[in-house]
Amino acid sequence: MKIFIKFDFTRICTKVIDEKLMELGIKYRMLNFGEIEFLEEVPADKLEAFDAILKEYGVEKIENQKVILVQKIKDTIIDMVLNANDNINVKSSVYLSEKLGHSYGYLSNVFSEVTYTSVENFIILQRIEHAKSLMINTDLSLTEIAYRLQYSSVAHLSTQFKNTTGITPTTFQRIITKRRELNTNKT
Amino acid sequence: MLLKSLYSSERFLKIIFGLSLFIVLVMGGMSYQLIRKLSKSFEDVQHTYQVHIELEKLLSALKDAESGKRAFIISNDSTFLEPLLNSESELEGSLERLKFLTKNNPEQQKNIAELKIKIDKNLEIFEKTLDLAQSNKIDSPEFISSFKEGRQTMNSVRFKIMDMTTHENQELGLRKEKSSKTLSNAPMFLYYVLIISLLILLLTYLQISKNLKILKEKNELLETFKESTTQSEIISKHGNWIWHVEDNTFEFSDNLYRLLGEEPQSFEPTLENFIAFAHPDDLDKLTEQVNKMMENEDLPFIHYRIVQKNGTIKHFKAYGKVLIDSDGHRKLLGTTADITDEIENYRLIEERNLELERNNKELASFNYVASHDLQEPLRKIQTFISRLEDKEQANLSDNGKVYIGRIKSSSARMRSLIDDLLQFSRTNKSEEAFEDSNINILLETAKHDLAEIISDKRARISSDSIPSMKVIPFQIKQLFLNLISNSLKYSRENVAPVITISYSQTHIDDLPKVKYSKHNRYHTISVKDNGIGFEQEYAEQIFTLFSRLHNKNEYSGTGIGLSICKKIVDNHHGYITAESKPNQGSTFTVYLPITN
């Protein structure tokens, strides 16, 4: 007799990790698939036991210096975007290499390797996200937002916004407003 | 206003009438008084004359007796003594009558009494002398003295009578004087009263004639009104009727009969006769409504059908309202209108609406089919071709590769046709889509959409700053997109496109080919290029759907792009023109009204 079975790897892995961590008495939170946050300080012996048990199932803890560096790059970029006013006229590449003590080329390579996207793209994305939150949470006009985020003109901001999101800032604002109306009507 | 003046003039007339009546009464009373006074004074005069006559008679009787006595004495003829006997009784009678005539006058009574004594004395003397004469003792002194005495008494009687006459005359004079005073004042007074009443009469006449004039005018107005009502009844196909609530009787206007297809007033205006025309299907409903009308004395709008004698069915609409006239009578004024045409028109419009709706639905579903169902297989064809190109390139013969290439370009063309057609059918106008927009941003977005071709062709695009306008944003973006891509598409070979977008304002008078517009000034945006251009004679043709000036192998247009531009500009109540010379480039100018 021959039967066919279908595996749901996600489910299997999630279940295994859940069971083993429970056995060890470690409180945790599954942030996303493949990302676990320990909710309290875990003693070294428990961590070792955890590594050993998981190895049996082919699960390995990623301990990568590059990932940590990428996180640092991201943090620096976010900080840079949020405080755009303070570092006018400083190129982001210069700013990053000065802040992190690596050449920009190196940083850029590591970043792309880990995130499948470039530092430049990440900066743009962050700026656009910041613009979005300013549009939604403040009464600032597009011109003022463009100025704050150091865009040369509203048109420049609009173009980059459209490039990144596929919609114009005005459409974005309209959609968010309508969405809020819809949600308030529901409740 | 008029009613009020009429009312007051009516009261005025009543007052005048009462006043006149009173004056006539007063005049009558006064005249009666006057006449009575006149007849009294006449009586007085007559009385005086009677007294005079009686006194004269008395005196003449005495004189007759005296002269008879004297004639007897002279002639000794006893026949002369006959009047003597008469005069004695006459004297007696005259005295009696005088006494009666002057019974109201004590002085005259006294005078009469004295006169009687004197007459008696005179008669006594007279008899004495007569006796003496009969006994022929005429020459005796006794006779002579008696004779003398007789003459003396005779004279005293005469004087007395004269006294009395004078007295009577004086009395008459007094009375005359008294009555003449009142009598001379009376005509004057009567004259005044007459004049006053004449004046009042004149005033009344004026007022009445004025009222009559107003009445006449009103009558004329009423007549005109009636005429125009009749006319409007005929024109607007309605008839009027009145229901006198108390008597339960009806009045129908002429046109109501005509609406029923009958001669005016050709039958008794009764409810039964009218209801007889009702359409059998509406009979119960109408009867019920009429009963309700009788009950509530009100008629809200009702609809029903009637059948004319020739079989024509008409739709009627009726309405009525109670009116209480000045006498308190209740009348229900009703209007019945023939709304057959209206209903026919309504039905026609409804039918057309349904048809339009159906057409619109068909169009919408066509749009959906075009946007979804047509695109889907095409998209798959294109995707499969891209798969073939990527994965099977090596397995294809050279011919196969050419065919694949042809399929690819054909399907690409079909795609652009579908996309453009969709764009065209979606370019509709809806008022709420208008919003204040930054035109510069719209232009930037359009340029951004074309970024790839712009850099491929090394095109240079410069533009003025354009003020913001109230527009349908995505349509204006589309307008820029189409105009710029048009310029890019029809560029000259080996010449980098240079596109200049400029802004100005134009007064309506300077706008070509525009006769009338409610807007005075227009935003003017022109897009100028250095492309291949076209003959000016095609400047209008290029805006019509599917019109192309070039072979599709040379240039990849669908002939829809500029039609979309025209439609967008139309939606914005604007104008678009084109100016061109072959090989020297073209200028497309868009005029959009400046609104406040």
Added chain:
Amino acid sequence: MREDYTYVVLADDDEDDRLFFTEAFEELKMKTKVDIYKDGVDLMNALNQSDSVLPNILFLDLNMPMKSGLECLKEIKDNQRFKDIAIAIYSTSASEEDIEDTFVNGANIYIKKPNNFNNLKKILSDVVTMNWQYHTSGLNKDNFLLRL
């Protein structure tokens, strides 16, 4: 510390489109897991299982028999359990009304099905990357709107 593994689900009634979709992800060689449902009803049944594993990105065709993509979208948005799923509308139509309507109703991504396989690959890779960015960089998912 983590594996970049994205769980992707597609609900589409069109066989060819399902084929393109899976082939594209196969060729992309991103670390993704793809599940396919042939219509909205199937999809919702699977999602509504209490122990179902929820996708990171859910691709919804708009025009499906029985249960349209928009209906699925509304159902998903009404359920708190599904709040972390990024919803990508995957449709032939690109009418402005459809786009705005789905965004307003909570869609994060609107994809007009491309007519070229390489474009499809590029788009799907962009979507996964962008979703990844939102996920890893702590961006506000409420503001995640992407039109491709």
